Amino acid sequence: MMGRPYGSGRVACESCISIDVRRWHREGRLRPGLFFSWSWTCNGEPFGDIKVRTEADAVVLMYRARSYGGAEWKSVEQRVPITWTACHLGGHRPWFICSVYSNGRYCRRRVALLYIAGELFACRRCYGLAYASQHEALHHRGVGKAQKIRMRLGGSPNMREAFPDKPKGMHWRTYDRLRRMHDVAEGRSAVDLMRLVERLERRFARLTGADSANDFDNSGGEESDHDY
Numbered sequence: 001m002m003g004r005p006y007g008s009g010r011v012a013c014e015s016c017i018s019i020d021v022r023r024w025h026r027e028g029r030l031r032p033g034l035f036f037s038w039s040w041t042c043n044g045e046p047f048g049d050i051k052v053r054t055e056a057d058a059v060v061l062m063y064r065a066r067s068y069g070g071a072e073w074k075s076v077e078q079r080v081p082i083t084w085t086a087c088h089l090g091g092h093r094p095w096f097i098c099s100v101y102s103n104g105r106y107c108r109r110r111v112a113l114l115y116i117a118g119e120l121f122a123c124r125r126c127y128g129l130a131y132a133s134q135h136e137a138l139h140h141r142g143v144g145k146a147q148k149i150r151m152r153l154g155g156s157p158n159m160r161e162a163f164p165d166k167p168k169g170m171h172w173r174t175y176d177r178l179r180r181m182h183d184v185a186e187g188r189s190a191v192d193l194m195r196l197v198e199r200l201e202r203r204f205a206r207l208t209g210a211d212s213a214n215d216f217d218n219s220g221g222e223e224s225d226h227d228y
């Protein structure tokens with residue numbers, strides 16, 4: 001079996017961890033000075049949790065995270081501002097303000113849902129960007145490793161060329177080992193790329209409303225993110 005960069009279920013769940021400001025508002029969790037835990041399950045198993053501290057018009061999310069492909073966990077504290085708009089029928093409704101720096105600027109989009117994107121909670125759009133770039137990075141890392149092995153064997157880094165022959169003087173055992181490492185790296189990058197395409201397709205379907213099934217969304221209602 002090819003190398004798998006993550007457990008097969010992990011990515012699917014991780015990509016769906018979201019927090020919903022409307023739900024927290026409904027449950028009275030946005031009053032300043034509160035402290036509570038929030039957790040998710042995946043396929044019936046506990047999957048992750050965060051601590052939340054509330055301030056006047058902001059929540060501070062506290063959790064441990066690591067970036068995709070990263071080995072080290074670190075403590076993250078992310079302050080997410082909250083803004084309020086008047087409803088047509090009276091009252092006010094809250095919005096998270098996405099505080100992530102992406103694409104060369106602070107996002108500042110007003111949204112109901114934030115998703116964990118690598119180390120930070122981000123709006124759907126920033127999450128999409130982070131997800132794509134992380135997966136491209138992983139894909140390229142796999143290809144890069146395979147290319148290095150080809151060059152070490154005196155071949156060209158071009159992945160479309162045949163795998164180089166065994167150089168004179170190299171043990172067959174070494175050659176076979178390098179070939180296996182090459183295949184794993186190449187396979188890993190192919191698997192990543194396939195997953196990326198699959199997930200982007202699924203996300204696109206979700207954005208266009210073609211597929212509204214989302215087992216892990218705990219918002220309990222239709223998503224209605226609002227962009228300025």
Ligand SMILES: [Zn+2]
Nearest residue numbers: 098107123126
């Ligand atoms: Zn954003």
